[in-house]
Amino acid sequence: MNKTTGKRSSKKVQQTKTMDIVAALSGVTKEKSISMDMVLDTLKDALVTGAKRYLGTPVNVEAKIDHDKGMIEVFTRQTVVETVEDAEKQIALTDAKQIDAELEVGDELIQDLDIDEFGRTAIMTAKQVIVQRVREAEREKIFSDYSERVGELVTGTVQQIDKGTILVNLGRTEAILPYKEQIHKERYRQGSAIRGCIVDVKHNSKGPQVIISRTCPEFLARLFELEVPEIFDKTVRIVKVVRDPGHRSKIAVSTTDERVDPVGACVGMRGNRVQAIVRELSNERIDIINWTEELSLLVRRVFSPAEVKRVFPVGDAKIVAIIKNEDLAQAIGREGQNIRLASKMIDKEIDVYGDEEYSAFSEEKRNAIMSGLPVPEEFAPAPVEGEEAPLTAEFEPEVEDVTKLDVVAEPAEPVEETSETEAIVNEALEEISEGDKDVEEEIDKNNEPKSDTEEA
Numbered sequence: 001m002n003k004t005t006g007k008r009s010s011k012k013v014q015q016t017k018t019m020d021i022v023a024a025l026s027g028v029t030k031e032k033s034i035s036m037d038m039v040l041d042t043l044k045d046a047l048v049t050g051a052k053r054y055l056g057t058p059v060n061v062e063a064k065i066d067h068d069k070g071m072i073e074v075f076t077r078q079t080v081v082e083t084v085e086d087a088e089k090q091i092a093l094t095d096a097k098q099i100d101a102e103l104e105v106g107d108e109l110i111q112d113l114d115i116d117e118f119g120r121t122a123i124m125t126a127k128q129v130i131v132q133r134v135r136e137a138e139r140e141k142i143f144s145d146y147s148e149r150v151g152e153l154v155t156g157t158v159q160q161i162d163k164g165t166i167l168v169n170l171g172r173t174e175a176i177l178p179y180k181e182q183i184h185k186e187r188y189r190q191g192s193a194i195r196g197c198i199v200d201v202k203h204n205s206k207g208p209q210v211i212i213s214r215t216c217p218e219f220l221a222r223l224f225e226l227e228v229p230e231i232f233d234k235t236v237r238i239v240k241v242v243r244d245p246g247h248r249s250k251i252a253v254s255t256t257d258e259r260v261d262p263v264g265a266c267v268g269m270r271g272n273r274v275q276a277i278v279r280e281l282s283n284e285r286i287d288i289i290n291w292t293e294e295l296s297l298l299v300r301r302v303f304s305p306a307e308v309k310r311v312f313p314v315g316d317a318k319i320v321a322i323i324k325n326e327d328l329a330q331a332i333g334r335e336g337q338n339i340r341l342a343s344k345m346i347d348k349e350i351d352v353y354g355d356e357e358y359s360a361f362s363e364e365k366r367n368a369i370m371s372g373l374p375v376p377e378e379f380a381p382a383p384v385e386g387e388e389a390p391l392t393a394e395f396e397p398e399v400e401d402v403t404k405l406d407v408v409a410e411p412a413e414p415v416e417e418t419s420e421t422e423a424i425v426n427e428a429l430e431e432i433s434e435g436d437k438d439v440e441e442e443i444d445k446n447n448e449p450k451s452d453t454e455e456a
Contacts, residue, residue: 040065042133043126047074050122051113058088061113074113080105142173143208146201153222154212155195158188168194173210181213183246186282195280197222214281215245223280224251227273230265237262239291242344246284248333250302250341252291263288287341295319295346302342306331309355314370318349325354 029036044063051061051074064073078091080103096103103109115122156168156175164179166188177196188194196212197219203209213219221238230236236255243249253262266288267274274286289301296311299321306327312320323331331352332339343350351369361369 036067038133038137039130040067042130043072043123046126046129047072047115047122050118050125051076053121054113054118060089072115074115076109076111076113078109080107080109139207143201143203146173146198146208146210150198150201151218151222152198153195153219153226154198155193158190158192158194161188161190166194168196168212170210173208175210175212177212177214181211181215183214183282183284185246186214195219195223215243217241217243217249220249220251220277220281220286223277224266227276228266228268230255230260230262235260236265240345242341243284244337244341246282248285248287248337248341249281250287250289250345252289252345254291263290289345298346299342299350302345303327303331303338312370318351319346320369321350321352322355322358323352325356328352328354 029039044065047063048061051063052059055061055076059076060078062075062077064075065071066073078089078096080093080096081090082093082105084090084092091109093103093105096107096109099109099111154170154175156170158166159169159174160167164182166177166182168175168177175196175198177194181196181199182188196214197216198210199213199216199218200211201208202211218241220243221241224238225231228236231238231253235257236253239252239254241249241251251266253266255262255265265273274288278284278286287302289298292298292301295313299311299319300308303321303323307324308321308331309324310322312322314320321331330338333341339350339352353369358366
């Protein structure tokens with residue numbers, strides 16, 4: 001029966017500087033928050049590789065590290081056989097007896113190796129591998145952490161601006177603010193603080209690449225959460241946000257607490273809460289809407305302060321809104337901006353008509369509009385010419401009078417108001433009218449029949 005217990009050579013187990021090495025490895029694991037087992041496995045692999053290079057012949061090398069005792073052992077392990085089939089794991093009986101005469105077939109020959117002869121190179125190799133694996137572990141941890149933070153608000157400093165793309169230092173890693181995710185009327189300087197919302201995290205050869213945005217709807221929602229405690233503690237809920245970045249946005253809010261006014265909570269005392277957000281967004285106009293599931297009322301709130309006379313649902317994806325004629329330009333907005341945002345807010349296509357225009361339509365035209373079929377060109381809403389009326393919900397920094405903040409809430413009763421511009425225009429029209437009367441009187445005088453004396 002063959003012996004199965006291994007015999008070791010007479011070489012003394014090397015323990016040179018192992019305590020210092022293990023202590024250093026423990027420091028690395030604590031500092032970098034990585035697994036000690038991973039570091040020890042890396043060191044074992046490096047020692048085995050260094051030993052094989054030192055021996056120069058194919059042989060089975062093993063390493064053992066006792067973390068508690070601070071001891072490192074590197075040795076070869078081979079099985080004694082009559083005929084060698086695997087030169088790395090087996091050794092011939094005749095060769096084994098030259099090392100230990102008591103060895104028999106089936107025994108294991110274990111020979112300790114002197115770490116001092118190859119350990120320095122192996123430990124340097126291990127250091128490089130450990131550093132590389134630590135970097136990979138850190139990158140993986142950063143990727144994992146930031147992947148879970150998609151949609152969160154982050155603050156960093158502008159590190160570099162290259163061809164419109166901004167590199168932002170977040171501390172643990174760097175983020176990219178692409179040109180398309182920037183508010184284009186903003187100007188950024190190196191070293192200045194900047195906020196953004198994490199929209200994506202990608203793997204890159206240099207590490208995780210965090211992409212942030214200042215134009216996404218989530219960015220506006222996170223700013224409201226930061227400024228409005230009622231939103232942060234879930235008393236007020238943000239239902240939906242739509243934006244035309246840098247120009248105008250609409251945010252719908254609601255609450256289940258009857259004691260809380262969701263719109264008033266977002267505006268704050270004298271508009272201080274919403275003003276902070278407006279300044280952050282470079283004076284972007286914000287409409288705050290009290291959300292409701294009732295479509296007709298929601299449409300009126302979305303277009304407020306423009307007065308909506310009637311709302312007609314057309315199928316499941318379209319509505320027709322009849323607007324007070326004087327408010328039609330305001331409801332549409334500059335280049336259709338307001339109506340586009342309104343359509344996104346209610347997830348339906350919206351056609352608007354002035355009340356006077358709609359009243360003048362024939363029954364055939366009205367049927368064509370309400371049929372849900374493509375509206376013939378001659379029945380389509382006519383484009384609004386001239387300048388648009390003042391936009392609602394226009395929050396500007398440092399507003400003293402809170403009544404100037406046109407917050408979209410419940411539809412108010414129509415109030416006849418005359419703006420300063422309209423007053424000037426009306427005054428000019430009156431002067432023109434008076435001038436026309438004088439001209440007409442002069443013409444009438446000239447056209448009166450002349451007497452014989454006057455003709456003479």
